Amino acid sequence: MSTTAATSNKATFRRFHDALNSGDAEVISKTIDVVVEPDVLFHAPVPMDATGAQALKHVWAVLLRAFPDIHVAVEDVIAEGDKVVFRNTVTGTHQGEYRGLPPTGKSVTYHEIFIFRFAGGRIAEIWGVVDVFSQLRQLGAIPA
Template structure:
């Protein structure tokens, strides 16, 4: 894979993060539909039973309800071949129900890492590690 394709893959994922941070549901949905294959293989701790690209939409719908000011900061992003690895810091204020917990008004800050595999210029697979323990501790669940 050429450097140009690796750069394009990073730009695609950056567009996804920007759409997440916009909290504009129409922009977000359009970006997910463009950037992800409908048959996406999604493996990450997520409060959804949806599959494919629809899982991404559902996860963020739930996160935005719980954390209306949710923000993802990209700390590092590396591309090699058909893969992009991205490390993030996620912040938000718990203002809606989340995983059965009533709003606490507390702030959360946690880390996550995702590895994405691209096929035909779209994200075909994503595997993530999210520091759920940090979320739960900050929300008082552990």
């Protein structure tokens, strides 16, 4: 795959990332419709019945309800071939129900790494590793 494709994939990733940090569920949903394949394969720690782009939309709806001020800071981006890898630091304040936990008002900071595989300029597959243990420990669901 050409350097041009890797550059284009990084630009699509940035568009997706900018939408996530908008804090606007409608902007996020519409951006997912444009940059993500409807039948995207989604491999991440998110227990749910939805699949494809609908699963991704559901994840962000849950996160925005739980952490209305959620912010994803990209620490590293590596693009090669049909993949873009990025490492994030996520921050937010727990102001809504999350994984069965009522709002605590606590701030959380956790890390994640994602790999997006692109096909035809759109996100076709997602692998994610999210530090859910750290997230839940900070919220008091797991003893320190």
